[in-house]
Amino acid sequence: MGVPLLEIKRLDKSFETKNGTVRALSGIDLNVKEGEFLTVIGPSGCGKSTLLKIVAGLDTDYAGEVRLGGEKVAGPGIDKGFIFQEPRLFPWLTVEKNIAADLSLKRPEVRREVDRLIELVRLKGFEKSYPRELSGGMAQRVSIARALLRYPKILLLDEPFGALDAFTRAHMQEVLLDIWQNNRTTMVFVTHDIDEAVFLANRVVILKPRPGEIRDIVPIDLTFPRKKSSVAFQELRYKVLSAFEKLDELELIESAGI
Structure with a gap:
């Protein structure tokens, strides 16, 4: 992995609703290196999908700066693959x-x-x-x-396995890793599932809600292939879980799937 492919600086995003202004994202600073597999995790309403759509150029109404390959993201294009x-x-x-x-x-x-x-x-x-x-x-x-x-320079995946059963989901995680290891396409993958986030990523970005801010970024320095039952995997899973300690109990249960 080399220099940053994706650069996000001071990103803020707000929505106007009938009840007033809602801040979806606040002060997001994030670099993603070329060839990196980054997962983004957080409770519902923390702005994960909004962040992905901004990077994809599907939403250009925001404050801050988003650059891909040094060029400002001004709209959608074939250099940004998006999986819904x-x-x-x-x-x-x-x-x-x-x-x-x-x-x-x-x-x-x-x-x-x-x-x-x-x-x-x-x-x-x-x-x-x-x-x-x-x-x-x-x-x-x-x-x-x-x-x-x-x-594409980057592949953006918005909870692509969320509707699959557990067996198929596990199989798809393996398939996606095969694709990443063969192509080395930079990937940003949004999920609610902590096990999935740790299993796939080089780094896990943890967002807190209302507004969405980066709470922590956890490096996942495990070699591939990974075993979810291993002690090292469980230690990193616990580290990611611990980053949610300040969230209320309901948000923690929803995010961790426990």
Whole structure:
């Protein structure tokens, strides 16, 4: 990992509602290095998804500075891949055509890269399948492959596994790590799940709510592959949990999934 790819300085975000101004984010300062896997965790309403949308260029109404590769983020673009909570596939297209989207599979370079990505996201044999024939986890893998085909500088993932059962979620975490280790695409991953945050990340960013501020950043200096049952993993999990001590009890239970 080298110099910062993503630079966020003094970021503030407010929303106007019928009850007045709501501050969603306050004083966010954060750098993400090229090739890093960063997870962002915090209770509901702490601004995690808002932060991700600002980085993606989907929300440009804020105070502060957000730069990607040294350039100010002024709007969405193919340099920023975004994976939503639910797969957003074209139901009338097959897996391979969903990945290619507006690119023609008749172009040899597109065909080769689509085939490589299908292999990478473990969908070999499902190239001709339609979204209705896929499980939720498989559909999300198609979404990830489609984003990677555009060679984004950064991949932003907004709780992409939140609707999956525990077994599928664990499998998808392994798949995503395979993708990251093979491509070394910089990733920022929002989650409510502490185990997931520690399992995936080089660093875990912990946000406090109302307004969203960075409470702590915990380095996760574990080698891959990781075992959630290991003593080292559990010690880091406890360290992340401890950063929530000042939150009220209900927020702690919701955030930790306990």
